[in-house]
Amino acid sequence: MQYNFDAIINRENNFSAKYDELGKKFGRDDLTALWVADMDFMSAKPIIDAIKDRAEQGIYGYTSRPDSYYEAFCEWYRKRHGFNIKKEWIIHSPAVVSSLSLIVREVTQPGDKIIIQTPVYHPFFEVVEKNNRELVKNPLKKVNGTYVMDYEDLEKKVIDEKVKFLILCNPHNPGGRVWTKEELIRLGEICIKNNVKVISDEIHGELVFGGKRYTPFASISEEFCNHSITCLSATKTFNIAGLQASFVVIPNKFEYDKIDEILGILDIRRNNCFSLVAVEAAYKYGEEWLEQLLDYIEKNIEYVINYCKERIPKIKINKPDGTYLLWLDCKELGMEDDELSSFFINQAKVALNSGIGFGDDGKDYMRMNVACSRSILEEALKKIEGAVNKLEK
Numbered sequence: 001m002q003y004n005f006d007a008i009i010n011r012e013n014n015f016s017a018k019y020d021e022l023g024k025k026f027g028r029d030d031l032t033a034l035w036v037a038d039m040d041f042m043s044a045k046p047i048i049d050a051i052k053d054r055a056e057q058g059i060y061g062y063t064s065r066p067d068s069y070y071e072a073f074c075e076w077y078r079k080r081h082g083f084n085i086k087k088e089w090i091i092h093s094p095a096v097v098s099s100l101s102l103i104v105r106e107v108t109q110p111g112d113k114i115i116i117q118t119p120v121y122h123p124f125f126e127v128v129e130k131n132n133r134e135l136v137k138n139p140l141k142k143v144n145g146t147y148v149m150d151y152e153d154l155e156k157k158v159i160d161e162k163v164k165f166l167i168l169c170n171p172h173n174p175g176g177r178v179w180t181k182e183e184l185i186r187l188g189e190i191c192i193k194n195n196v197k198v199i200s201d202e203i204h205g206e207l208v209f210g211g212k213r214y215t216p217f218a219s220i221s222e223e224f225c226n227h228s229i230t231c232l233s234a235t236k237t238f239n240i241a242g243l244q245a246s247f248v249v250i251p252n253k254f255e256y257d258k259i260d261e262i263l264g265i266l267d268i269r270r271n272n273c274f275s276l277v278a279v280e281a282a283y284k285y286g287e288e289w290l291e292q293l294l295d296y297i298e299k300n301i302e303y304v305i306n307y308c309k310e311r312i313p314k315i316k317i318n319k320p321d322g323t324y325l326l327w328l329d330c331k332e333l334g335m336e337d338d339e340l341s342s343f344f345i346n347q348a349k350v351a352l353n354s355g356i357g358f359g360d361d362g363k364d365y366m367r368m369n370v371a372c373s374r375s376i377l378e379e380a381l382k383k384i385e386g387a388v389n390k391l392e393k
């Protein structure tokens with residue numbers, strides 16, 4: 001079927017963080033919402049149908065995962081990405097950030113060091129620091145406007161025996177890089193040689209454009225698989241984050257048991273009844289929707305980039321390989337952090353994420369979520385253009 005991503009969906013009584021928490025986050029409600037990383041689009045019809053059917057059953061008690069749930073997930077990764085996931089490696093967890101935090105708490109010791117590659121999704125800082133582990137930064141480098149990994153810096157940092165893990169963002173939020181197989185091999189070899197394991201957050205793995213290819217880190221070789229824990233989820237891909245279901249792939253039995261045990265102690269081992277049917281439907285029948293979505297998002301990305309090039313040239317944007325997040329380089333606006341955030345909120349009246357939230361190296365940047373209908377983007381860009389023009393006067 002043909003999906004209409006141009007449609008504007010009424011969000012009244014949708015109880016959405018992106019819309020209903022504008023005032024709490026930005027101090028005003030009259031903003032175009034291009035911040036929280038979920039989409040303004042209706043999810044795929046097979047997912048909606050599966051939830052409706054389940055809702056109509058009228059019984060919402062404790063759930064039990066059928067084999068078909070695991071099979072749908074494994075088959076998707078095998079077919080689309082050549083990643084053969086064994087059922088005994090899979091653990092359900094409510095969300096990827098919960099998984100990252102539990103892995104850090106259960107598999108490392110207080111005082112251990114964990115590497116992250118900044119600028120990066122802000123919870124990566126919190127899951128390390130708030131769990132009393134030491135954060136080590138391996139900042140990404142910008143080469144000709146594109147983020148690349150700094151292997152020389154990494155090699156200096158992994159030799160510290162206290163460094164136990166690296167949290168990888170593959171694809172990278174907010175940098176938009178879909179790491180190539182070669183880049184991942186180089187990273188993995190450095191980590192393996194130095195006994196550093198990789199926790200790979202691959203939640204954006206399906207959101208890839210323009211002939212680029214997402215490679216699951218653990219799919220590269222048996223050795224890479226055994227040296228990694230992978231966090232996967234249908235929630236970002238299919239716009240079902242509110243259903244709270246994700247997967248952790250843990251080939252190491254000791255680590256698997258630790259995470260399984262803590263999920264049991266917290267009593268969060270089960271899916272809710274709607275995620276159970278929605279995730280299975282997504283992996284079985286969601287591909288047609290996803291292909292159309294990717295086409296629409298790629299055009300949105302090009303639309304914003306071209307608009308800025310032609311009409312707001314002080315804002316520079318590199319086309320990302322993946323994710324629906326644009327990383328706006330606002331250096332030429334010549335503002336300090338608070339001033340830059342306030343400019344977008346109070347002058348342009350557009351809600352974006354401030355780059356500094358992704359680490360110090362995010363200074364001068366703003367992150368824009370373009371997973372919305374093109375007319376919303378057009379409205380936001382006109383407002384930004386007007387505000388920048390006013391500055392120049």
Ligand SMILES: Cc1ncc(COP(=O)(O)O)c(C=O)c1O
Pocket residue numbers: 037094095096097098121169173201203204233235241246
């Ligand atoms: C890299 C990354 N990991 C995890 C998440 C959140 O995942 P979850 O809602 O499953 O915790 C996001 C959301 O934006 C993300 O960008």
